[in-house]
Amino acid sequence: MLTDLLYRLRSLFRRETVEAELDEELRFHYQRQMEKLMASGLKRDEATRQARVEVGGQEQLKEECRDARGVQLFENSLRDLRYSLRMLRKSPGFTVVAVLTLALGIGANTAIFSVIDSVLLSPLPYPDPARLVTLRQNDSLRNIDDILHQTKTLAHGGGVTIERMDYTGGPEPVQIRAAYVNAGLLETLGIAPMLGRLLSPDEDVKGGPHNMVITHRFWQEFLSGDPNVLGRSLTLNGNRYSVIGVMPASFALPEDETDIFVSLWVAYPEAAPFRGVHFMHTYWRLSPGVTLEQAQADISGIAGRLAQQYPDTEGKRQKTLVPLHQWLVGDIRPALLVLFGAVGLVFLIACANFAGLLTARAVSRRQEFVVRASLGAGRSRLLVQAITESVVLSLLGGAIGLALAKWGTSLLVSLKPAELDRFRGIQMDGRLFAFIFSISLLTGILFGLIPALGATSGNAADALKESGRGNTAGKFSDAFRNGLVATEFALALILLVAAGLMIKGFTRLQSVSPGFNPSDLMTMHLQLPITRYDKIPQQTAFRRELLTHLNGLPGVQAAMVTDLPFGGNYLDHRFAVDGRPPVPVGNEPVVQTLSVMGDYFEVMQIPILAGRGLTEMDRENQPLVAVVSEELVRRFFPNENPLGARVDFARTDEPHQWMTIVGVARDVKHGTLNEPPEATMYAPFAQSDEPWRRWMSLIVRQRGLARSSGLIAEVKQQVWAIDNQIPVSEIRSMEDWMSVSLARQRFNMVLLGLFAGLAMLLAAVGIYGTMAYRVSQRTNEIGIHIALGAQGADVLKLVLGDGAKLALAGIAVGIVGAAAITRVMASLLFEVTPTDPITFVLTTLLLATVALAACYLPARRATRVDPMVALRYE
Amino acid sequence: MPPRIELPQGTLDLLILRCLANEAQHGWAISERLQQISKDVLRVQQGSLYPALHRLERRGWIAAKWGASENNRRAKFYSLTRKGQKQLEAEREAWEALTTAVAQVLRTA
Numbered sequence: 014m015l016t017d018l019l020y021r022l023r024s025l026f027r028r029e030t031v032e033a034e035l036d037e038e039l040r041f042h043y044q045r046q047m048e049k050l051m052a053s054g055l056k057r058d059e060a061t062r063q064a065r066v067e068v069g070g071q072e073q074l075k076e077e078c079r080d081a082r083g084v085q086l087f088e089n090s091l092r093d094l095r096y097s098l099r100m101l102r103k104s105p106g107f108t109v110v111a112v113l114t115l116a117l118g119i120g121a122n123t124a125i126f127s128v129i130d131s132v133l134l135s136p137l138p139y140p141d142p143a144r145l146v147t148l149r150q151n152d153s154l155r156n157i158d159d160i161l162h163q164t165k166t167l168a169h170g171g172g173v174t175i176e177r178m179d180y181t182g183g184p185e186p187v188q189i190r191a192a193y194v195n196a197g198l199l200e201t202l203g204i205a206p207m208l209g210r211l212l213s214p215d216e217d218v219k220g221g222p223h224n225m226v227i228t229h230r231f232w233q234e235f236l237s238g239d240p241n242v243l244g245r246s247l248t249l250n251g252n253r254y255s256v257i258g259v260m261p262a263s264f265a266l267p268e269d270e271t272d273i274f275v276s277l278w279v280a281y282p283e284a285a286p287f288r289g290v291h292f293m294h295t296y297w298r299l300s301p302g303v304t305l306e307q308a309q310a311d312i313s314g315i316a317g318r319l320a321q322q323y324p325d326t327e328g329k330r331q332k333t334l335v336p337l338h339q340w341l342v343g344d345i346r347p348a349l350l351v352l353f354g355a356v357g358l359v360f361l362i363a364c365a366n367f368a369g370l371l372t373a374r375a376v377s378r379r380q381e382f383v384v385r386a387s388l389g390a391g392r393s394r395l396l397v398q399a400i401t402e403s404v405v406l407s408l409l410g411g412a413i414g415l416a417l418a419k420w421g422t423s424l425l426v427s428l429k430p431a432e433l434d435r436f437r438g439i440q441m442d443g444r445l446f447a448f449i450f451s452i453s454l455l456t457g458i459l460f461g462l463i464p465a466l467g468a469t470s471g472n473a474a475d476a477l478k479e480s481g482r483g484n485t486a487g488k489f490s491d492a493f494r495n496g497l498v499a500t501e502f503a504l505a506l507i508l509l510v511a512a513g514l515m516i517k518g519f520t521r522l523q524s525v526s527p528g529f530n531p532s533d534l535m536t537m538h539l540q541l542p543i544t545r546y547d548k549i550p551q552q553t554a555f556r557r558e559l560l561t562h563l564n565g566l567p568g569v570q571a572a573m574v575t576d577l578p579f580g581g582n583y584l585d586h587r588f589a590v591d592g593r594p595p596v597p598v599g600n601e602p603v604v605q606t607l608s609v610m611g612d613y614f615e616v617m618q619i620p621i622l623a624g625r626g627l628t629e630m631d632r633e634n635q636p637l638v639a640v641v642s643e644e645l646v647r648r649f650f651p652n653e654n655p656l657g658a659r660v661d662f663a664r665t666d667e668p669h670q671w672m673t674i675v676g677v678a679r680d681v682k683h684g685t686l687n688e689p690p691e692a693t694m695y696a697p698f699a700q701s702d703e704p705w706r707r708w709m710s711l712i713v714r715q716r717g718l719a720r721s722s723g724l725i726a727e728v729k730q731q732v733w734a735i736d737n738q739i740p741v742s743e744i745r746s747m748e749d750w751m752s753v754s755l756a757r758q759r760f761n762m763v764l765l766g767l768f769a770g771l772a773m774l775l776a777a778v779g780i781y782g783t784m785a786y787r788v789s790q791r792t793n794e795i796g797i798h799i800a801l802g803a804q805g806a807d808v809l810k811l812v813l814g815d816g817a818k819l820a821l822a823g824i825a826v827g828i829v830g831a832a833a834i835t836r837v838m839a840s841l842l843f844e845v846t847p848t849d850p851i852t853f854v855l856t857t858l859l860l861a862t863v864a865l866a867a868c869y870l871p872a873r874r875a876t877r878v879d880p881m882v883a884l885r886y887e
Numbered sequence: 888m889p890p891r892i893e894l895p896q897g898t899l900d901l902l903i904l905r906c907l908a909n910e911a912q913h914g915w916a917i918s919e920r921l922q923q924i925s926k927d928v929l930r931v932q933q934g935s936l937y938p939a940l941h942r943l944e945r946r947g948w949i950a951a952k953w954g955a956s957e958n959n960r961r962a963k964f965y966s967l968t969r970k971g972q973k974q975l976e977a978e979r980e981a982w983e984a985l986t987t988a989v990a991q992v993l994r995t996a
Contacts, residue, residue: 034963035937041956041962042914042915044960045956046915048958067932070934073934074933074938077934078937081939081942082941082942082945
């Protein structure tokens, strides 16, 4: 096989040498024959004559030798290729439309595929990632230790919680993200440090040394990549921490972003010993050969034992293991699959269009095929030639599609919903090239073959009689093309409906009131260092002084809250109502608790529905008060007046400090707009007895100037005038926070919208092409109509009616298809049913209008047919 | 002149391979040798010989090399490859089996 191929290739590429050798070989034979004949006594001219006769026709002999050498196949292919290129150059319009159609289909497909590939298909960037699992529920350090102690199925495990730490000693005090971990975490993920070492178990203990491992980014940004960084110490939260290791640039935690890693025991000894503080996200590595089911059985057993031993904190808690990859892609998976489906439909439409174009071309070239067939060309030769042409087109389309995909992929990444942000590795590689190449090639062969089969079938004599534009020319092709156009419209309608639903859902979502007025609000995050602010009175003094200064600025209103709506943080407490029968420990209801200072409700413009808001008068040494949300009233005071009722956190250790409800506030969306509101309790910072709430978000309302840097500089200056060691971070407008929370929905909507638009455009091109072709075929018939007195409007109606029939047939099928298919999107839609009638009606109208518009141009041309010319046309 | 016989399809390949079994030869020598050994019964036309040689070369059964001829001119010599050797044996066996069987039938039927 190989020698055969090499031989053929040599014959092909070293053609001149090979031909010269053949000449020489034959000449040698001729001369030897001459010598022999002359030696036998013949005269020279007689010998020449006889030798010539014996040798026979030289050219035919050479041709037979070439055949024997097997170069024919290649030469034909080259000839086909040259011929195709020439034909394509001669009809640039056709070529451009065909190539662009495919390029768009292939490009969009490849861009989405590259995202799917990196997000859903690529393994996680840790060694042996299939063995990594996570617990769905957060857990405490104590429990992690107990699980590791008791497990028979987990080889490693560790937990992490992200906290902010103040880094002072740089040009400005800043907050950095610190991963509070146990020693097992980095070991579980299995990535070795680039420099130095990881935290060891013997330093991950109460009173252990202040050591930290830093990320590559922190090393570069804050320490300028100092090569002698090991052993260097930095001031974090007022303590000196020494760098013992640097992680490689490629390393990131599975979910969180962080700058440094410190031991939870060392950095936060107040929380570390408590079993009930379930604030660590945990990662585990299965022992080799252990299945997820075995590990789950093991961990459920451990959870059961913990529940018996510590009913008050562990009584109701479950532990569910999830493979890490599934956990990470879980949220975005349905969206990506819907997008992949959508882009697949776009590709189908593009293919249908391509096939339609080729069919029309094949029909108009039927004459040429027939003539060539009657001159002796085999059907297979004609088919191969037609396919060559479509393969050339599809490969060109693929190449341009690749460029589009490259651009599209960066567009996708720049739209990045937070979930995609994690997957930095989105890029195109060799496998993608292979993917594009194969779909291009397949498309070319398949869609070149179908029309070519139609065009080359049938009897040559019949075809010749049809004389070019006969009425029966390619009945098969006509039906095929009509089918294609109708299919395009069906698919386009499905996409349009999907996009319409998405857009409707998104507008619904955007119009959901968050419960406050987000415009003109600037927010920033402050954290009080524990060294000087470990008691409530100091914290209150700082907060009060800052707010007094800020509210003194002209046109500025400022307040503080522990956790901003849409800020991503959330704190809840077990909750009790005075006078209600006690609930067993561990079964208490939980509500979200927010501490505020200043006139929070006024600044946020959250309406107070009953009673009053919190004011500056609700301070220390005054009666304890709280404001609750509507949802809390619905849950706990369904038929009562909540005002005057007393509530508190459910405590087991201390006597209750009842707070009296003085007001009811409108519900505020805290997590995302599409979640139901939480039961929330607001209480004054000044009356809090939780000194660990040392952080706060500052909210500043200044009409029209919320984004101005002057205001930000002013606020920073006011903060640092009071204490120059306090970092100010996360400076963002409230609207920014909200738009981040909408990013994923926007991503889905923009993409589906884009694909639907593309689909509509392609379908329009498809029907335009078909109608234009039909009009040119029916010139004669139209001429008769006009000659018999038909007016322009009649002809217009005739052609438009023709097109409308096609489009409507497709649309009708599309409606049925959409109703069946859009159900898979239900989880992506907000307050819109997948069969929303308004969306269906509007998209149908839109598509029908586009179809009519696309048919209008050929119809106009039909009205201008000159009957005399048309009738002489035949 | 003895009567000439048309070569059955495929036999020419077998004969060429056999001629090359002992030594490398150029095309003219092969045709001469076939003619001599068959006592002029088998005469191979140039028009069949050279395409056959090129076909056998493509299949890898014979290899070609330029060398000096008996009268010291440049000529293309063909020789049997290992693959060709095997092919020759296989074809010879098949041919002998065929002729034996045909002779058997002719004698007895």
